[in-house]
Amino acid sequence: MTREELLEKVKTSRPSVTVVGLGGAGCNIVTWIADKKLAGGKIIGANTDASHLSTMTRADKIILLGEKLCKGHGCGGFPERGAEAAKENLAEIKEDLKGTNLLFLVAGLGGGSGTGSIPVFAGVGREAGALTIACVTIPFTIEMTRREKARDAIRSLAEVCDSIVVIDNSKLREVAGNLPLKDALSVANALVGSFVKNLTDTITQPSLINLDYADLRAIMERGGISSIGIGEGDGANRVEKAVSQALSTPLLDITDISTAYGVLIHIVGGEDLTLEEVAVAGEQIMDKVPNTKRVIWGAKVDPMLTGAVRVMAVLTGVTCPFLSGIAKPAPQIPKEVVKPLREAMEHMAESFPRETISRAAVFSKEK
Numbered sequence: 360m361t362r363e364e365l366l367e368k369v370k371t372s373r374p375s376v377t378v379v380g381l382g383g384a385g386c387n388i389v390t391w392i393a394d395k396k397l398a399g400g401k402i403i404g405a406n407t408d409a410s411h412l413s414t415m416t417r418a419d420k421i422i423l424l425g426e427k428l429c430k431g432h433g434c435g436g437f438p439e440r441g442a443e444a445a446k447e448n449l450a451e452i453k454e455d456l457k458g459t460n461l462l463f464l465v466a467g468l469g470g471g472s473g474t475g476s477i478p479v480f481a482g483v484g485r486e487a488g489a490l491t492i493a494c495v496t497i498p499f500t501i502e503m504t505r506r507e508k509a510r511d512a513i514r515s516l517a518e519v520c521d522s523i524v525v526i527d528n529s530k531l532r533e534v535a536g537n538l539p540l541k542d543a544l545s546v547a548n549a550l551v552g553s554f555v556k557n558l559t560d561t562i563t564q565p566s567l568i569n570l571d572y573a574d575l576r577a578i579m580e581r582g583g584i585s586s587i588g589i590g591e592g593d594g595a596n597r598v599e600k601a602v603s604q605a606l607s608t609p610l611l612d613i614t615d616i617s618t619a620y621g622v623l624i625h626i627v628g629g630e631d632l633t634l635e636e637v638a639v640a641g642e643q644i645m646d647k648v649p650n651t652k653r654v655i656w657g658a659k660v661d662p663m664l665t666g667a668v669r670v671m672a673v674l675t676g677v678t679c680p681f682l683s684g685i686a687k688p689a690p691q692i693p694k695e696v697v698k699p700l701r702e703a704m705e706h707m708a709e710s711f712p713r714e715t716i717s718r719a720a721v722f723s724k725e726k
Contacts, residue, residue, distance in 0.1 A: 374562055376401070377489075381405050390415060407428075463493075469498040521579055530612075584682070586677055591668065609677075621655070626657065
């Protein structure tokens with residue numbers, strides 16, 4: 360095989376990535392992703408609200424769901440109407456997702472458009488053979504009716520999605536509640552957006568990061584419910600601090616971290632980040648989740664982060680009390696952890712537009 364043939368093979372074998380924002384919240388998040396220049400992925404915005412959809416100027420494609428049913432006015436917070444609206448566009452959705460290898464579906468659950476349409480999109484993704492990952496937020500604890508809608512949507516998603524990454528707004532409140540409203544909302548956008556962007560960049564830029572689509576599929580396929588945790592550390596033992604925070608304070612209440620099926624860790628540090636620190640992080644992860652079947656972690660250098668380390672952990676295949684519908688007091692995040700977590704979120708939201716990749720490496724280990 361000649362070099363030219365090999366390069367052509369690399370080009371044609373690169374996975375096709377599609378990111379779909381559903382409903383108002385989902386469209387807002389994918390707009391945030393588009394602002395950060397998603398590499399190698401197509402962005403679609405879909406909503407029953409024509410007015411909100413008209414603001415999606417950075418999407419590659421917009422879909423007005425249920426034009427005949429909803430007439431562009433939204434679906435009034437009824438998930439059933441959101442689902443019917445999506446089914447009205449089923450042929451268009453199938454065409455837009457044709458050939459997709461990795462599908463991210465982004466929505467805020469608890470309303471109508473996103474909550475009702477996301478299982479429909481997930482079913483199309485599964486039918487097309489794509490690795491389908493839903494990235495969703497669930498309402499605050501006080502929003503009982505909306506949380507029940509979100510719970511039903513997650514149960515439906517579990518039947519057609521490979522992994523469902525869930526962020527609980529009540530958990531965000533503990534660490535970002537004192538922030539101004541605009542900043543607090545940008546934190547939620549940054550969490551979901553950076554997760555999607557990091558994974559997309561990881562598998563579409565092989566020259567920078569050597570984690571391939573097969574590795575990602577191995578850890579996310581049939582992964583069930585997943586949770587995200589973040590942490591940031593500086594000074595002595597900074598990586599250990601950041602990893603410990605990320606694993607001990609997931610943004611969704613889970614029964615037992617040690618039972619997670621898989622763990623994906625993303626580490627960002629300055630020019631002073633060493634290979635030894637990344638290796639130590641991997642060892643620490645293995646100690647905390649001894650029963651996991653697969654651990655994958657990546658590291659990249661951001662010159663803006665010299666002296667500090669930021670870690671995002673994704674735990675797949677976890678058990679979540681939220682789905683049982685049994686109300687239990689949520690364990691509070693320790694006060695000594697709240698401040699570092701808030702700072703990590705603020706820094707992530709603020710620095711993401713300036714973030715550049717100068718060097719990257721990924722290590723994968725199957726237990």
